[in-house]
Amino acid sequence: xxxxxxxxxxxxxxxxxxxxxxxxxxxxxxxxxxxxxxxxxxxxxxxxxxxxxxxxxxxxxxxxxxxxxxxxxxxxxxxxxxxxxxxxxxxxxxxxxxxxxxxxxxxxx
Amino acid sequence: xxxxxxxxxxxxxxxxxxxxxxxxxxxxxxxxxxxxxxxxxxxxxxxxxxxxxxxxxxxxxxxxxxxxxxxxxxxxxxxxxxxxxxxxxxxxxxxxxxxxxxxxxxxxxxxxxxx
Numbered sequence: 586x587x588x589x590x591x592x593x594x595x596x597x598x599x600x601x602x603x604x605x606x607x608x609x610x611x612x613x614x615x616x617x618x619x620x621x622x623x624x625x626x627x628x629x630x631x632x633x634x635x636x637x638x639x640x641x642x643x644x645x646x647x648x649x650x651x652x653x654x655x656x657x658x659x660x661x662x663x664x665x666x667x668x669x670x671x672x673x674x675x676x677x678x679x680x681x682x683x684x685x686x687x688x689x690x691x692x693x694x
Numbered sequence: 695x696x697x698x699x700x701x702x703x704x705x706x707x708x709x710x711x712x713x714x715x716x717x718x719x720x721x722x723x724x725x726x727x728x729x730x731x732x733x734x735x736x737x738x739x740x741x742x743x744x745x746x747x748x749x750x751x752x753x754x755x756x757x758x759x760x761x762x763x764x765x766x767x768x769x770x771x772x773x774x775x776x777x778x779x780x781x782x783x784x785x786x787x788x789x790x791x792x793x794x795x796x797x798x799x800x801x802x803x804x805x806x807x808x809x
Contacts, residue, residue, distance in 0.1 A: 619797070628698075628784050628800030629737060672736065681750065682798060684736035 589673045594689040597667075603660040605688050607673030610654045616677045618649060620658045622669040623687075629672065632658065663692045698801035700785050706807045709775060715804045717768040717785030726768040727798065728760060729784040737784055743768060744790075775808045782806075 590608040597603040609618065620632040633640055633647045635656075640647045646659040660667055672687040698719045707713050717726065724745050729737040742750035743762040757779075759771040768785055782805050786798040 621798075623737075626782075626803075628786075628802050629798075631797040631799065634797065670736075681739060681742070682737075683739070687736060 588683075589675060589685050591671075591673050591685065591688045593686065594691070596691050596693055597660075597663045599665060599692050599694050600662055603658075603663040603667065603690060603692070605658040605660075605671050605673075605690065606655065607657070608655045609673070609675055612653050612675055613677060616675040618647065618653075618656050619674045619676055619682065620645070620647065621672045621674065621682075621684075622667075622690075623672070624666075624669040629684075632671075663690075665692050665694060668692045698785055698787055698799050700783075700801035700804050702804060703802070704805045704807075706809060707772065707775065708809055709777070711775075712771070712773045714772065715770040715783055715785075715806075717770075717787075717801055718766055719787040719799070720766055721787060721789075721799065722765075723787035723789050723799070724765060725788045725790060725796075726762060727786040727788075728768070728770055729786065729800075731782040731784060731803070733781075741770075772806075775806075777808050780806055780808045 617634050617636050619634040621629040623629045633645050635647045649656045668691050670687040670689050672684050674682050701716045726743045728740040731737040739752050740754045741760045746762045757774050761769040782803040784803045785801045788796045788798045
């Protein structure tokens with residue numbers, strides 16, 4: 586599976602939207618973009634995934650550029666409990682998740 | 695029930711011990727996974743089971759032996775581990791959705807310390 590590039594850390598004020606970018610310029614046509622997060626010392630938690638279209642669920646929105654070379658995870662109203670490491674992962678039919686270094690998001694009061 | 699449970703939560707074992715980690719899910723998922731996570735590092739895939747058969751082994755040393763006795767259970771048998779095997783061991787499960795479209799549900803992990 587192709588690799589992703591994420592900033593190592595970001596801060597966000599509580600109540601504001603958190604926009605987490607991810608670059609995946611070598612993405613293949615059959616690869617989905619997945620986002621997981623891991624709160625300290627817990628198991629990773631699935632957030633959202635998409636192939637081409639923008640997606641929204643109760644946790645977040647995923648915006649994928651038309652060329653699919655980058656994406657943005659949006660947490661619309663960040664809370665302190667959203668402080669976590671956020672992983673952007675590409676995965677195809679092999680059902681394997683290869684975690685990169687992720688982005689440490691810190692939500693500030 | 696969207697929960698993956700893992701036991702024990704913590705395990706301390708000597709290098710000559712034999713122990714097992716247990717993972718259980720009741721979501722009807724037919725794919726189950728073991729990951730290893732060292733401190734301040736991302737999780738690394740170890741094994742994948744599909745329909746109770748081992749489908750992926752990421753070149754894991756033989757001192758780690760996985761077992762999937764049925765569709766709900768996944769074990770990881772440990773023998774003659776080294777101190778560098780100390781890590782958080784995560785179990786996950788997923789369904790078989792459209793190719794490439796699935797989400798994995800993770801358990802809370804077992805924190806293993808090898809002395």
